[in-house]
Structures are given as structure tokens and as C-alpha cells.
Amino acid sequence: MIRFKPGAARWAPPRLLSRAPTLAVPTTWAAAAVAYRLTCPLARDDALSARLVSSAVLCTVITGLVLHVRRTLLRELRRARGIAEAAQSALLRPPPPRADGLAVAAVHLSADRGARIGGDLYEVIATEHGVRAVIGDVRGHGLDAVRTVAAVLGSFREAAHDEARLEGVLRRLERAMARHLRERAHTESDPAVAEEFVTVLLLEILPDGEVRALNCGHPWPHLLTGARADPLDRTDPLPPLGPFPLPRELPPVPCGRLLPGEALVLHTDGAEEARDTEGRFFPLCDVLTEAARARPLTPQTVLRTVLTALLRHSAGPPKDDVALLILRNERHVRHSAPALRPRVHATADHLQYPG
CATH class of the missing domain: 3.60.40.10 (PPM-type phosphatase domain)
Structure with missing residues (x-):
């Protein structure tokens, strides 16, 4: 038996909760399509005008689903890019x-x-x-x-x-x-x-x-x-x-x-x-x-x-x-510093490389 401490938040599937707003819109569109098919007489009419109306309804449902998926993907892409840019800025910071x-x-x-x-x-x-x-x-x-x-x-x-x-x-x-x-x-x-x-x-x-x-x-x-x-x-x-x-x-x-x-x-x-x-x-x-x-x-x-x-x-x-x-x-000039400085170019004789 799972016990929760007083005042502690109840556990819930985080993936399902985070996706609930995303699934609401396509579920609504699908429910509207099913309801139209089951309850509307035009959906069962074989006349040309009825078929045109049914096709228009189907196209509307599909278009709504496509636009919703597109908006969702763009939102997730912007969020992922924002996280990546923040991580990159923290690594190679200005x-x-x-x-x-x-x-x-x-x-x-x-x-x-x-x-x-x-x-x-x-x-x-x-x-x-x-x-x-x-x-x-x-x-x-x-x-x-x-x-x-x-x-x-x-x-x-x-x-x-x-x-x-x-x-x-x-x-x-x-x-x-x-x-x-x-x-x-x-x-x-x-x-x-x-x-x-x-x-x-x-x-x-x-x-x-x-x-x-x-x-x-x-x-x-x-x-x-x-x-x-x-x-x-x-x-x-x-x-x-x-x-x-x-x-x-x-x-x-x-x-x-x-x-x-x-x-x-x-x-x-x-x-x-x-x-x-x-x-x-x-x-x-x-x-x-x-x-x-x-x-x-x-x-x-x-x-x-x-x-x-x-x-x-x-x-x-x-x-x-x-x-x-x-x-x-951009430091201030120090009076103790020499007016001219030699250009020191060290030689490589003192460097020892592994044999």
C-alpha cells in the first residue's frame, strides 16, 4: 500500500498530465467528426450535395488537426531551441x-x-x-x-x-x-x-x-x-x-x-x-x-x-x-615601467618533447 506524507503532492503520471492540453484539441476534433457521422442525416445520404457537405466537414476536421499539430511542433521546437541556446551560452559564455x-x-x-x-x-x-x-x-x-x-x-x-x-x-x-x-x-x-x-x-x-x-x-x-x-x-x-x-x-x-x-x-x-x-x-x-x-x-x-x-x-x-x-x-601608465620594452622571443631549446 502506498502512503503519502501529510501535505505532500499526490503522484500523477507526469507525461500524461503534460500532454493533456495537447490531446484536448485533436480529441475534440475527432469527437466532432464521429458525432457528425453518427447523428447527422447528411452523413448517410448518398446524394451528391450530401457527399459534398460530408467532404467539406472531413476536410475541415483534417485541416484543423494539421494546423494544431503544426502549432504544437513549432512550440516544442522553439522551446527546445531556447533550452539549447541557454545551455550553449552557459558553456561558452560571453x-x-x-x-x-x-x-x-x-x-x-x-x-x-x-x-x-x-x-x-x-x-x-x-x-x-x-x-x-x-x-x-x-x-x-x-x-x-x-x-x-x-x-x-x-x-x-x-x-x-x-x-x-x-x-x-x-x-x-x-x-x-x-x-x-x-x-x-x-x-x-x-x-x-x-x-x-x-x-x-x-x-x-x-x-x-x-x-x-x-x-x-x-x-x-x-x-x-x-x-x-x-x-x-x-x-x-x-x-x-x-x-x-x-x-x-x-x-x-x-x-x-x-x-x-x-x-x-x-x-x-x-x-x-x-x-x-x-x-x-x-x-x-x-x-x-x-x-x-x-x-x-x-x-x-x-x-x-x-x-x-x-x-x-x-x-x-x-x-x-x-x-x-x-x-x-587599458590600464593607466605606470611611471616605474620602462619607456621601451624589449621584444622577448624565447627559443625552443629549453622545451623537452617526449622521445
Whole structure:
């Protein structure tokens, strides 16, 4: 015998209750058709006029049912799309407009029609260790890529605050990626799971503008200064996360200082590899140089310039996911900072790759 606690709601079949309003209209239409057939003399009359009336009634019933089903499906579709958009926004949420004196803007263009997110990821977080940013590119598209994005971003959002050193953040991402692939291997029979990987670029910007980076197979960002756009660094990157273990030592690469008024443009390879109708690659560096000459130089103007040129070049949406993340230093000039800063380009001699 089932007993209910006092004040507790009585159980009822939730599926049936939720569908009751939906079933009421077609039930009414069907009842009207049956009642017409059983009670109306015209339904049993073989005369041509009676048949025409019966046909009109039948067409009216069918039309009503079709319109009702159509409205119901459209309502369910809008509800499902709203839920999906909310979930996507929570996963790849818009970055804050400012992070500890840095102006921030980002955009993501998914290659999958109707999706807001795909295989690209980015995030910016102001922590007690400095402003930390990540941008990455997961191999592939679809739901599997979205799950990988969720695993990497979830790990970064915790590690960025917890880890005092940038290499500690990367270790956490490596472990999260390995755990994610192990779980997929247990639940999926696809051998390609073992070949999944994600390229990741980690940046750390300290209060004095010093920039340090750890790059796992990702394109280097561009520095917008004056009227120029130059790659931030050209050292050999580490291997992507997934197929190979990272080296035992992970010293961050020093990249000089981001001075007030300068901007960093982080991007995925979809921006560089977008092709036009003749197969030519998108001239990202030239477009960024054009964006660097704009006044005022803001992350929004850089995004607008790049997106306009990219969509014009590819004659429509890109064939691959594209993510752009812009960080501009809007901190006040510090008198203790040097007037000129050297462009530090570290070498790859200190990086140890697994044999």
C-alpha cells in the first residue's frame, strides 16, 4: 500500500498530465467528426450535395488537426531551441567586458548550422595570479567536440584560480582531457576516440603587463601596436593535449609586456585557413594590420573589421569553426615601467618533447 506524507503532492503520471492540453484539441476534433457521422442525416445520404457537405466537414476536421499539430511542433521546437541556446551560452559564455584593466571582446562562428558553439573554446578570468586566458580548438565537430569543450573549460575555470603557476593550470587541463578520453573510450566503441586532441594556448598577463604563455599546438596570437600587427612569438609549440604526454618541465614562454593601448588577438586556425572561391587563404595578418590603424582601437572595432573581411572573403559562413578573443590593455601608465620594452622571443631549446 502506498502512503503519502501529510501535505505532500499526490503522484500523477507526469507525461500524461503534460500532454493533456495537447490531446484536448485533436480529441475534440475527432469527437466532432464521429458525432457528425453518427447523428447527422447528411452523413448517410448518398446524394451528391450530401457527399459534398460530408467532404467539406472531413476536410475541415483534417485541416484543423494539421494546423494544431503544426502549432504544437513549432512550440516544442522553439522551446527546445531556447533550452539549447541557454545551455550553449552557459558553456561558452560571453567574456566579461573588462578583466582587471583589460578590455575584452570575443566571438565564435560555428561551422554547424544552427549551433552557437562547436569545437572552439575561449575564456578570460581575472585571478589573484593575474589575468589568465585560454583559447583552444578541438579536433572535429558535433556533440563529441562540445563535450570535450565542456571538459577543458570546466577544468580551466577552476584551475585558473587554484593554481599559482601557469604550468599548474596546463597540468590540470592535461589531466581533465585524459580523464575525458578514458570515459569516452569506456562508453564508445569508436577507435578514433584515442586520436582525439585539442590545441590550447594559455596566456597570463600580470599587473605590470608582462605576458607569459604556454602553447600546445595552437596558433600564436598577434600583437596590435601602433599601426602594426605582429605575431607574439614564433617558438615551437608543445604537443596538443590528448595523444601524447606533455614534457616533464613546462616553463612558460616570456613574451614581453603588453603596454597600455596595445591589444592581443587570439584566434583559432579557422580564421587563418578560411578560403575564398579560388582557394586562397584569408590574409589574417593584413586584416589585423588594417584593424590596428583604426582609431579608437577597441576590441569591438577589431572584431568588426576581422569579421567583415572574413565573411566577405569566404562568401558566407566559414567552413570551419572560428573563434576570436581580443585583449586590450587599458590600464593607466605606470611611471616605474620602462619607456621601451624589449621584444622577448624565447627559443625552443629549453622545451623537452617526449622521445
